[in-house]
Amino acid sequence: MSATRTIDTDVVIVGAGPTGLYGAYYAGFRGLSTVVVDVLPQPGGQVTALYPEKEIRDVAAIPAIRGRDFVAALVAQAAAFDPTYVLGRQAVNLTHSDGEPVLTLSDGTVVRARAVVLTAGIGTPTPRPLPCGEEWLGRGLSYFVVDPRVHAGRDVVIVGGGDSALDWADALSGSARSVTLVHRRAVFRGHAATLARVRAGAVDVHTDSEIVALHGEREAGRLAKVTVRARSGDETVLPADHVIAALGFISDLGPLRDWGLELAGRSVAVDRRMRTNLPRVYAAGDLTDYDGKVRLMSVGFGEVATAMNHVAVDLDPDLTLFPGHSTDGA
Numbered sequence: 001m002s003a004t005r006t007i008d009t010d011v012v013i014v015g016a017g018p019t020g021l022y023g024a025y026y027a028g029f030r031g032l033s034t035v036v037v038d039v040l041p042q043p044g045g046q047v048t049a050l051y052p053e054k055e056i057r058d059v060a061a062i063p064a065i066r067g068r069d070f071v072a073a074l075v076a077q078a079a080a081f082d083p084t085y086v087l088g089r090q091a092v093n094l095t096h097s098d099g100e101p102v103l104t105l106s107d108g109t110v111v112r113a114r115a116v117v118l119t120a121g122i123g124t125p126t127p128r129p130l131p132c133g134e135e136w137l138g139r140g141l142s143y144f145v146v147d148p149r150v151h152a153g154r155d156v157v158i159v160g161g162g163d164s165a166l167d168w169a170d171a172l173s174g175s176a177r178s179v180t181l182v183h184r185r186a187v188f189r190g191h192a193a194t195l196a197r198v199r200a201g202a203v204d205v206h207t208d209s210e211i212v213a214l215h216g217e218r219e220a221g222r223l224a225k226v227t228v229r230a231r232s233g234d235e236t237v238l239p240a241d242h243v244i245a246a247l248g249f250i251s252d253l254g255p256l257r258d259w260g261l262e263l264a265g266r267s268v269a270v271d272r273r274m275r276t277n278l279p280r281v282y283a284a285g286d287l288t289d290y291d292g293k294v295r296l297m298s299v300g301f302g303e304v305a306t307a308m309n310h311v312a313v314d315l316d317p318d319l320t321l322f323p324g325h326s327t328d329g330a
Helices: 018-029 045-050 067-079 163-172 192-200 254-258 297-315
Strands: 006-014 034-038 084-087 091-097 100-105 110-118 124-127 155-159 178-182 204-206 209-217 222-230 235-239 242-245 249-252 267-269 281-283
Touching (some): 006 018, 006 100, 006 297, 018 045, 018 067, 018 110, 018 297, 045 067, 045 249, 091 254, 110 297, 155 163, 155 209, 155 235, 163 178, 163 192, 281 297
Parallel strands (some): 006 034, 006 110, 034 084, 110 281, 155 178, 155 242, 178 204
Antiparallel strands (some): 091 100, 100 110, 124 249, 209 222
16 A cells, blocks of 8 residues: 655645636745645646636736636746646545644645635536436546647547537537537527627537436547437437537535535625634635625635735734735846
């Protein structure tokens, strides 16, 4: 049996979405070593998982930026201070040793930190499963797109009717051999402009329909086709190298519920310093709740900056709360 991996750091950030990534930058700016943990296999949180190709228009000084590029910029910004990423692993247990937090991950990794900052958004995302073909997961079936290049020159079937499904249908139609969009309803929930582009382009759209079977060599990971059944009962067999089930995510606080945090429904209660009720455990972003809370990315950036400045003073009382201006140390 291999020895348990132990990582020592000043601060561990739980959640690698935009708020967590900006927190990694700000922790470094305050001179703190940082570990970033996320259950998803790549940074970016819901931006990466749900709408990487969608334009984000509510970030200060950026009129519009594609989600994927936005995450890449946040990662590059944090890279100046070399944070350590531990991805694809869930934070399952939080204890304290001599007053300092100890975080245990799902693979047994132990992170001993001087402070914890929770930026887990709306909790652990669990993909809504495709009613059929779950055994094809990782063998042609996926729930989000990590790298669009994987689908270039392939027959791709996308399932869903929200922004994520429409975004991927629109984005992949220029590189995939074919793109088919299957939605069980006649009306789409996604953005009207994206839907208009999809309908006007080369995407084959099937509404009032659902996938009822996936076919191919499953053990070899070679998906070949899918059967689509319309509400009328008519069935169509379509070529499919990849199926992307963009059916959304169910979010839950998961193990965080058992850590002794003061909760406000599905959120973590914090004070004006972004402190939770647990010693040296802070929280920021959509995960948090307080009177007057507004759940916006821009608000999360301010909250995590507030949290990190208070963490810095908490760990070294000789420091000032005001961090100085970034231009002073450029």
